Amino acid sequence: MSANKDEVLLKVNKIYNPPERVLEKVLITAEEFDRMYEESIKDPEGFWSRLAENELHWFKKWEKIREWEFPNYRWFIGGKLNITYNCLDRHVKNGKRNKVAYIYTNEDNEEIKITYGELLELVNKIANGLKSLGVEKGDRVVIYMPLVIEQLATMLACARIGAIHSVVYAGFSANALKMRIEDAKAKVVVTSTWTKRRGKKIDLKSVVDEAVDGVETVESIVVLQRDGDQFELVEREIDFYELIEKQSPECEPEVMDAEDPLFILYTSGSTGKPKGVLHTVAGYNLYTHLTTKYIFDIHEDDIYWCTADPGWITGHSYMVYGPLSVGATSVIAEGAPDYPDPGRWWSIVEKYRVNIFYTAPTAIRLFMKYGDEWPKKYDLSSLRILGSVGEPINPEAWLWYYEVIGNSRCSIVDTWWQTETGGHMITTVPAYPQKPGKAGKPFWGVEVDVVDREGYPEENNKVGYLVIKQPWPSALRACWGEPERFEKYWTEIDHYYFSGDLATKDEDGYIMILGRADDVINVSGHRIGTAEVESALVSHPAVAEAAVIGKPHDVKGESIKAFVILKEGHEPSETLIKDLKLHVRRELGSLAVPDEIEIMDKLPKTRSGKIMRRVLKARELGMPLGDISTLED
Numbered sequence: 001m002s003a004n005k006d007e008v009l010l011k012v013n014k015i016y017n018p019p020e021r022v023l024e025k026v027l028i029t030a031e032e033f034d035r036m037y038e039e040s041i042k043d044p045e046g047f048w049s050r051l052a053e054n055e056l057h058w059f060k061k062w063e064k065i066r067e068w069e070f071p072n073y074r075w076f077i078g079g080k081l082n083i084t085y086n087c088l089d090r091h092v093k094n095g096k097r098n099k100v101a102y103i104y105t106n107e108d109n110e111e112i113k114i115t116y117g118e119l120l121e122l123v124n125k126i127a128n129g130l131k132s133l134g135v136e137k138g139d140r141v142v143i144y145m146p147l148v149i150e151q152l153a154t155m156l157a158c159a160r161i162g163a164i165h166s167v168v169y170a171g172f173s174a175n176a177l178k179m180r181i182e183d184a185k186a187k188v189v190v191t192s193t194w195t196k197r198r199g200k201k202i203d204l205k206s207v208v209d210e211a212v213d214g215v216e217t218v219e220s221i222v223v224l225q226r227d228g229d230q231f232e233l234v235e236r237e238i239d240f241y242e243l244i245e246k247q248s249p250e251c252e253p254e255v256m257d258a259e260d261p262l263f264i265l266y267t268s269g270s271t272g273k274p275k276g277v278l279h280t281v282a283g284y285n286l287y288t289h290l291t292t293k294y295i296f297d298i299h300e301d302d303i304y305w306c307t308a309d310p311g312w313i314t315g316h317s318y319m320v321y322g323p324l325s326v327g328a329t330s331v332i333a334e335g336a337p338d339y340p341d342p343g344r345w346w347s348i349v350e351k352y353r354v355n356i357f358y359t360a361p362t363a364i365r366l367f368m369k370y371g372d373e374w375p376k377k378y379d380l381s382s383l384r385i386l387g388s389v390g391e392p393i394n395p396e397a398w399l400w401y402y403e404v405i406g407n408s409r410c411s412i413v414d415t416w417w418q419t420e421t422g423g424h425m426i427t428t429v430p431a432y433p434q435k436p437g438k439a440g441k442p443f444w445g446v447e448v449d450v451v452d453r454e455g456y457p458e459e460n461n462k463v464g465y466l467v468i469k470q471p472w473p474s475a476l477r478a479c480w481g482e483p484e485r486f487e488k489y490w491t492e493i494d495h496y497y498f499s500g501d502l503a504t505k506d507e508d509g510y511i512m513i514l515g516r517a518d519d520v521i522n523v524s525g526h527r528i529g530t531a532e533v534e535s536a537l538v539s540h541p542a543v544a545e546a547a548v549i550g551k552p553h554d555v556k557g558e559s560i561k562a563f564v565i566l567k568e569g570h571e572p573s574e575t576l577i578k579d580l581k582l583h584v585r586r587e588l589g590s591l592a593v594p595d596e597i598e599i600m601d602k603l604p605k606t607r608s609g610k611i612m613r614r615v616l617k618a619r620e621l622g623m624p625l626g627d628i629s630t631l632e633d
């Protein structure tokens with residue numbers, strides 16, 4: 001047993017050089033990447049000008065690369081473009097009309113392929129359909145749909161006409177959806193009747209019915225009916241295909257200013273309700289284009305598969321905008337990763353000869369548990385680049401991914417980034433040496449450091465706060481309707497972007513991410529604010545107070561544990577615990593349901609009444625309680 005452990009230790013402390021077969025064809029060598037990094041920091045004007053000119057199509061060239069009036073920044077000032085022109089029209093015009101953009105598959109192994117030419121027409125029809133409903137530039141459209149081609153096309157249709165999309169993951173509850181619809185004052189909601197997971201149909205339409213009830217800003221609800229559904233559509237509702245069928249397949253792309261909003265995506269913070277992170281057109285387009293191209297090393301005939309969902313930022317940047325902008329062919333798969341059996345994902349890799357595969361550590365750990373025999377049943381030799389995202393990848397999982405999935409002949413790119421950063425910030429490009437568990441180095445234009453609370457750099461290998469020293473093109477521009485929350489990113493540690501993550505930097509400049517420094521829990525790569533779960537719990541009639549912590553979990557990364565104090569007259573019972581879990585599911589969705597709920601008589605608090613979650617966590621993990629001098633009692 002211990003020899004085995006030593007062996008693993010030896011392996012995880014090793015540096016993994018990129019395999020020859022990767023190096024033979026990389027779009028960028030390590031030396032060239034480094035040279036360009038230097039240039040991006042020394043001469044940002046020249047650097048970004050050249051790349052923006054070479055990589056994107058502009059209706060009008062920018063006048064200035066960047067303006068930074070603390071805390072606000074703008075990029076490509078005066079430039080005009082449309083991201084869908086870069087994602088679709090230019091490929092269709094350049095001989096790729098018949099290249100497949102997406103291969104859709106699902107748990108029943110159904111397959112739909114759509115080419116760039118067909119996708120452009122579909123997007124235009126939806127865009128015209130939205131216009132016919134009165135949607136104009138700047139209006140908000142909420143998308144609550146399963147992972148189907150129509151979902152991605154609806155996002156693009158919004159971008160085509162300058163409407164701001166806000167995609168809500170179809171696992172969120174009616175209340176969570178309602179909050180997002182109301183906050184954005186959405187004019188239209190686009191949804192579908194159901195999605196299928198583990199062989200079961202999950203009703204989405206009734207969630208929307210509940211969410212839009214009484215919300216007056218919503219003028220229309222567009223419903224994609226699937227497989228012969230015949231819903232009786234009521235007032236405000238219109239059938240998706242009925243809406244678009246009569247529309248023209250041509251729709252001039254709206255001429256967008258570089259800094260016009262592209263989308264809002266809600267994400268959890270350490271306090272209060274989720275914040276609407278806003279991204280704008282040009283910087284986001286260029287940055288996601290470049291990171292997709294060079295970090296995934298996508299070549300013309302590659303098949304690329306990102307297993308995320310467009311409900312999250314990974315889906316926005318690396319299923320929709322990045323891959324389409326570079327003209328890639330992507331696989332998308334609706335449903336669970338391990339249904340009907342744990343071989344499902346590997347069968348998809350084999351069937352479509354996937355070359356580049358991008359997933360989250362939680363999935364890797366799940367498959368590790370199922371055992372090597374599942375991936376070994378399939379031919380995975382087409383794989384060349386393996387990506388990881390969403391949470392720290394523990395070295396053991398890294399190693400399994402490298403050896404069992406990659407057969408020790410792929411490069412791993414462990415990409416650290418956030419909803420707020422829009423695109424990859426820290427990783428290795430495929431030509432770089434890789435270190436298990438360490439994400440790597442910053443991408444072009446990104447200056448990172450690990451600092452203390454005052455912003456002074458920590459020594460090598462010492463834990464500190466991960467910061468970014470100046471704005472990059474795809475940085476968030478605002479928190480929807482909450483300027484003070486936006487400002488906080490740049491004032492928490494003065495003039496640096498505060499990521500909220502803890503990290504270390506080694507002697508080669510490789511960054512290792514250790515997890516969140518704040519009250520955000522990362523469950524299976526999804527961000528959940530402790531404050532959100534606590535407020536959901538206290539909205540239950542039996543709960544007086546609640547405190548929530550994240551606990552290490554061997555598959556999910558972290559799991560949620562809640563401590564609650566009951567109101568007078570309520571007794572602890574199994575039924576009550578079940579009911580509390582159900583209540584959180586109803587309030588927020590299944591992602592946020594605590595694995596454990598413990599009933600307490602008292603919660604540890606400071607004298608000023610703040611709950612000390614740190615003390616609860618230390619107690620839970622059997623660790624020293626740390627400084628408890630402020631503890632009330």
Ligand code: PRX
Pocket residue numbers: 267313314388389390391392393414415416417418419420439499500501513514515516522525526527
């Ligand atoms: O804690 C970091 C973790 O996920 C957080 C961002 O979550 P979200 O905005 O939902 O975006 C997830 C997809 C980009 C970060 O603050 N995180 C993300 N990627 C990594 C990571 N932690 C370690 N390693 C990563 N590669």
